[in-house]
Amino acid sequence: MTWKDDDFVPVTGGANLADAYVRDLDSLRNVKVKSDLDCHIIRLLALHPQISIRFRNQDLTCLDDVTKRALLQDLNDSLNIKPLRTAKK
């Protein structure tokens, strides 16, 4: 990150987003999750319905963390999401 004078982000936001600009993701409302990993997988499946068909039988409550991580890897591969590294220091 560089620290030039124009590096300050001013205050942004405070206005509601109109419904026309929002996708229908009501399945994410009032969902209780046990971990960040569960949360991420649930979000991915909701955001990408085309892959959720392939993975729809995955009940996260029945999976251990190792299996969930393998599932996440499969999801990332399907969506061509590369792992992000730790930022340069």
Place this chain on the structure above:
Amino acid sequence: MLVLPDDIKIFSVKEQCSVTAQVVRLTRSLAKTKIDGTWWKIPLSSNIKEEEDHHWVWRKSVGQHRNNLKWEAVAVQSSGGDVEGAILYRIDAKSQIAEGEGAVFVDLLATAPRNRPWVVSSPDYRGVGAVLLLVAVRQSYLLGLGGRVWLNSLPSERTRKFYRKQGFQVIFENDDGTIGYELPSNRAEQWLKNEGYLR
């Protein structure tokens, strides 16, 4: 997956060097004690009513969406535990550039008033807002949204310069004078590469 807390660097104006801070989840409790209760209790060089966010109640905004996975609130916490800036975004927006694609929408973004050079004569830290915006880009990328992020901003030259530099495109001008900006996928990936997150 965005793993928090996450160590990042911000620039300490006092020490004139970059220092380690953490990106953390913003809870109602943290918002109440470290934003709503403290941000505006500092000597200011300008009228705080001119600051667009002086009336924002972060604990309320965070609380309102706490059980909704479409929303996420994140903060930058300095080593002393103070919150130096915060962002609230939603992951269910429609991209205004890439038809049929999704994007992260930034609902609220602010640095602590003590870090704003137009509010105080000598800010404590610099780079906090950019770190937060980059968190939204990282999350967008990791959720398969290509790093696309859009937001509404005041139409000042300062904001225009900042967003243009990062590759944001103007997508529309709102009736209230604010400008909608979106970061397209290719510029998001370039930003992530520049910061070392992506090869």
